[in-house]
Amino acid sequence: MQFELTQEYLDQIKEAIASKNVDYINQTLGELHSADIAAVIGELDIEESEYLLNCLDRELGAEIIRDLEGEIRKKLLKNFSPDEIAWYFKHIDSDDAVDILNEQPIPVREEVIAFIKNQEKADHIRELLHYEEDVAGGLMQKELVKANLNWTVTQCIEEIRRQSKKVEKVFYVYVVDDHEKLLGIVSLKKMLLADEDTLIADIYEPDIHYVESYREAEEVAQIMEKYDIEAIPVVNVHGKLLGRITIDDVVDVIKEEAKLDMQAMAGISESTEEDANVWRMSWARLPWLLIGMSGGILGARFLGLFESTISLVPAMAFFIPLITATGGNVGIQSSSVVVQALANKNSINNFNLQKLFKGFLIALINGIAISSIVFLFNMLIGEKNEIAIIVSIALFSVVMLASLMGTITPVILDKFGFNPALASGPFITTANDLLGLGVYFLVAHLLFNS
Amino acid sequence: MQFELTQEYLDQIKEAIASKNVDYINQTLGELHSADIAAVIGELDIEESEYLLNCLDRELGAEIIRDLEGEIRKKLLKNFSPDEIAWYFKHIDSDDAVDILNEQPIPVREEVIAFIKNQEKADHIRELLHYEEDVAGGLMQKELVKANLNWTVTQCIEEIRRQSKKVEKVFYVYVVDDHEKLLGIVSLKKMLLADEDTLIADIYEPDIHYVESYREAEEVAQIMEKYDIEAIPVVNVHGKLLGRITIDDVVDVIKEEAKLDMQAMAGISESTEEDANVWRMSWARLPWLLIGMSGGILGARFLGLFESTISLVPAMAFFIPLITATGGNVGIQSSSVVVQALANKNSINNFNLQKLFKGFLIALINGIAISSIVFLFNMLIGEKNEIAIIVSIALFSVVMLASLMGTITPVILDKFGFNPALASGPFITTANDLLGLGVYFLVAHLLFNS
Numbered sequence: 001m002q003f004e005l006t007q008e009y010l011d012q013i014k015e016a017i018a019s020k021n022v023d024y025i026n027q028t029l030g031e032l033h034s035a036d037i038a039a040v041i042g043e044l045d046i047e048e049s050e051y052l053l054n055c056l057d058r059e060l061g062a063e064i065i066r067d068l069e070g071e072i073r074k075k076l077l078k079n080f081s082p083d084e085i086a087w088y089f090k091h092i093d094s095d096d097a098v099d100i101l102n103e104q105p106i107p108v109r110e111e112v113i114a115f116i117k118n119q120e121k122a123d124h125i126r127e128l129l130h131y132e133e134d135v136a137g138g139l140m141q142k143e144l145v146k147a148n149l150n151w152t153v154t155q156c157i158e159e160i161r162r163q164s165k166k167v168e169k170v171f172y173v174y175v176v177d178d179h180e181k182l183l184g185i186v187s188l189k190k191m192l193l194a195d196e197d198t199l200i201a202d203i204y205e206p207d208i209h210y211v212e213s214y215r216e217a218e219e220v221a222q223i224m225e226k227y228d229i230e231a232i233p234v235v236n237v238h239g240k241l242l243g244r245i246t247i248d249d250v251v252d253v254i255k256e257e258a259k260l261d262m263q264a265m266a267g268i269s270e271s272t273e274e275d276a277n278v279w280r281m282s283w284a285r286l287p288w289l290l291i292g293m294s295g296g297i298l299g300a301r302f303l304g305l306f307e308s309t310i311s312l313v314p315a316m317a318f319f320i321p322l323i324t325a326t327g328g329n330v331g332i333q334s335s336s337v338v339v340q341a342l343a344n345k346n347s348i349n350n351f352n353l354q355k356l357f358k359g360f361l362i363a364l365i366n367g368i369a370i371s372s373i374v375f376l377f378n379m380l381i382g383e384k385n386e387i388a389i390i391v392s393i394a395l396f397s398v399v400m401l402a403s404l405m406g407t408i409t410p411v412i413l414d415k416f417g418f419n420p421a422l423a424s425g426p427f428i429t430t431a432n433d434l435l436g437l438g439v440y441f442l443v444a445h446l447l448f449n450s
Numbered sequence: 451m452q453f454e455l456t457q458e459y460l461d462q463i464k465e466a467i468a469s470k471n472v473d474y475i476n477q478t479l480g481e482l483h484s485a486d487i488a489a490v491i492g493e494l495d496i497e498e499s500e501y502l503l504n505c506l507d508r509e510l511g512a513e514i515i516r517d518l519e520g521e522i523r524k525k526l527l528k529n530f531s532p533d534e535i536a537w538y539f540k541h542i543d544s545d546d547a548v549d550i551l552n553e554q555p556i557p558v559r560e561e562v563i564a565f566i567k568n569q570e571k572a573d574h575i576r577e578l579l580h581y582e583e584d585v586a587g588g589l590m591q592k593e594l595v596k597a598n599l600n601w602t603v604t605q606c607i608e609e610i611r612r613q614s615k616k617v618e619k620v621f622y623v624y625v626v627d628d629h630e631k632l633l634g635i636v637s638l639k640k641m642l643l644a645d646e647d648t649l650i651a652d653i654y655e656p657d658i659h660y661v662e663s664y665r666e667a668e669e670v671a672q673i674m675e676k677y678d679i680e681a682i683p684v685v686n687v688h689g690k691l692l693g694r695i696t697i698d699d700v701v702d703v704i705k706e707e708a709k710l711d712m713q714a715m716a717g718i719s720e721s722t723e724e725d726a727n728v729w730r731m732s733w734a735r736l737p738w739l740l741i742g743m744s745g746g747i748l749g750a751r752f753l754g755l756f757e758s759t760i761s762l763v764p765a766m767a768f769f770i771p772l773i774t775a776t777g778g779n780v781g782i783q784s785s786s787v788v789v790q791a792l793a794n795k796n797s798i799n800n801f802n803l804q805k806l807f808k809g810f811l812i813a814l815i816n817g818i819a820i821s822s823i824v825f826l827f828n829m830l831i832g833e834k835n836e837i838a839i840i841v842s843i844a845l846f847s848v849v850m851l852a853s854l855m856g857t858i859t860p861v862i863l864d865k866f867g868f869n870p871a872l873a874s875g876p877f878i879t880t881a882n883d884l885l886g887l888g889v890y891f892l893v894a895h896l897l898f899n900s
Contacts (some may be wrong), residue, residue, distance in 0.1 A: 258708030266786030296772025322746025
């Protein structure tokens with residue numbers, strides 16, 4: 001059962017919408033998973049999407065809304081009234097409902113919640129709205145099955161039955177005491193194999209991993225990944241069970257982080273959605289271009305100091321791009337390796353003298369390789385000896401310095417709480433451009449004057 | 451129960467190893483999760499690690515070996531004989547065992563398998579060794595619970611009990627016919643709530659997602675993520691159930707891909723482990739440095755054509771770094787956005803004229819911004835009018851061209867089956883350097899001669 005969205009399929013759906021063929025829509029899309037229909041909607045315009053959602057069963061509609069991309073959902077839900085949205089929320093888990101509400105303006109949020117008939121659900125959503133989106137509390141859902149330590153397996157199964165519509169995937173039953181304090185978990189497998197009269201107290205697993213609601217999403221992802229946990233319980237500072245975070249949300253966190261790292265490396269600020277408008281997207285890129293520009297202007301001023309040298313020996317200028325490009329490339333290579341090492345929180349010494357030395361050796365090997373090749377080339381094409389020597393010495397020095405900069409910058413950024421991946425972007429390239437120019441003309445100055 | 455590895459803790463463990471204090475080691479480490487002990491071992495030397503493993507319970511030892519990083523494990527297992535390794539495999543799932551064997555030289559693999567007493571396990575491992583590591587077959591494990599369509603819930607529970615030692619996490623029971631053909635799944639929750647005499651045929655879910663053994667790991671990850679599946683069944687071309695892939699392996703795939711993309715952007719070939727030796731690491735970086743170097747040399751030759759211009763107007767040379775850096779930055783920004791769009795396989799039109807136009811508009815806005823600022827700056831510092839005009843026109847053109855290049859290159863790479871993230875690396879920077887120089891001197895040539 002694999003679905004692939006084709007242009008043909010899409011055209012048929014569009015036609016069915018245009019001709020208001022409700023039966024065809026229901027029949028064709030009814031076979032699909034909500035995530036696939038969400039992908040179809042991603043290719044339709046808002047009016048078509050609205051019509052399509054209204055054709056379908058309300059529960060399926062809710063799942064589709066849950067599976068839509070944020071930007072598309074935000075636009076689409078503008079066409080729905082708060083009570084319609086509240087109606088869909090009946091079939092959407094509390095954490096997803098909160099994500100959807102967070103995309104809406106604050107007055108709409110309040111209105112939607114006011115229309116939710118199930119008081120418990122409304123309370124849950126209100127509670128979850130208080131958390132920042134990037135902490136454990138902002139990832140968790142209230143839907144879970146909990147059992148008292150003193151229950152029997154039968155009582156526990158009854159509870160699962162009672163909650164079964166609300167909690168789609170159970171994973172574990174969370175064991176609490178009379179004050180709702182989290183004590184441990186019981187897996188469904190253990191319950192299935194246990195005798196009906198067995199007490200939960202006799203079969204539960206007390207040594208479990210949990211997270212406090214204020215923990216950062218990144219930390220939660222690391223814990224769940226490290227210990228292979230499919231659903232981790234979230235507690236407050238007193239150990240009271242508040243909710244659970246399921247692995248699918250953590251996969252989203254991991255992907256989002258990879259995306260942010262890539263954007264940091266590429267020099268794009270904040271998480272711009274693909275559907276953001278042109279101004280916002282330009283604005284997200286401009287700061288980094290300005291950093292690069294400032295570096296370029298500084299470089300121009302610096303080169304201005306050597307006007308007479310360049311005028312006299314224009315060949316000095318020819319190799320400027322070679323020097324700056326090599327510095328930039330080496331800097332990014334070094335920094336990205338350090339960034340990846342820093343991301344590994346399992347080790348105490350993500351960064352130590354030994355690694356610094358290893359980086360030094362790698363730079364040494366590559367520096368010698370690059371500068372030798374360029375020297376040979378310059379000899380071959382009959383470049384002046386002085387120029388060939390200056391260029392190769394400068395290249396070698398730039399490789400060594402850029403490697404050092406690339407290694408140290410992410411460590412410093414990390415120490416001060418910034419995303420170290422920033423060091424792999426325009427920031428380090430710009431710094432290395434300037435460094436390269438400085439070294440190049442300094443070497444020239446020293447050799448010419450000696 | 452959160453563990454943080456401190457230097458103090460590590461020193462105590464090292465001391466206990468040095469003084470051969472087995473009791474202390476067992477007591478202290480016995481409280482930890484195997485993943486935490488694996489992190490401790492990551493900080494010890496090989497002899498210490500070996501001693502420590504031999505102190506601990508064999509089952510815990512097996513889990514630690516499973517949780518170790520590949521490079522460390524490879525070194526450590528050199529100190530163990532094939533029959534010792536085979537003994538540990540008793541407590542290691544087939545997929546993890548195969549990963550471990552794949553790190554070993556082929557003769558060792560064969561020897562280890564020959565020492566595995568459980569014939570079924572040995573057969574499973576031999577079967578899994580045939581698959582490439584980056585396809586579904588290479589990710590799957592043989593450990594799963596399957597039930598015949600005609601069984602009752604009671605029979606199925608008996609099967610789970612029988613397999614319970616072998617299959618730690620059940621997730622779902624896979625339903626097959628008499629020929630082992632996969633028909634569907636039953637969740638443990640459903641089984642827990644069903645009557646004991648209910649037939650599996652009456653409660654199983656027939657519309658399920660599965661993957662063929664030859665599917666690429668990346669595709670498997672996308673399917674599991676899209677449909678929120680914790681354990682996906684793997685079948686052969688005839689639909690016969692072969693194994694299952696659990697979500698933890700897919701999380702590893704997602705992280706590995708993010709790492710490879712980052713390396714591609716940074717210009718580092720292949721997946722170099724942190725612990726690889728200096729030569730291999732230098733070698734992984736050199737090709738990209740050589741690309742950059744070739745670009746730099748080409749640039750030098752190109753600039754050589756304008757020797758007289760540079761000699762006459764050295765200020766022309768001052769702005770070379772500004773032009774090349776801006777081209778590089780814009781190119782990487784554009785390409786990384788396209789790379790991320792291409793990664794989203796849910797949409798048919800990851801790349802279309804509308805997006806191209808949007809990229810054009812963003813480039814237009816930023817191009818105007820950057821070139822205006824630089825023009826104003828050049829006016830302020832009293833740069834010659836001609837130079838100021840040439841620089842700003844060239845800057846603007848470079849932004850537009852680099853944006854176009856950055857947008858198109860990943861699409862082309864993707865079409866031809868390369869990782870589009872390569873386009874965000876030294877490749878595009880080098881191309882844009884040359885492009886920038888070309889535009890700069892072309893503009894100068896046109897303006898000077900007019």
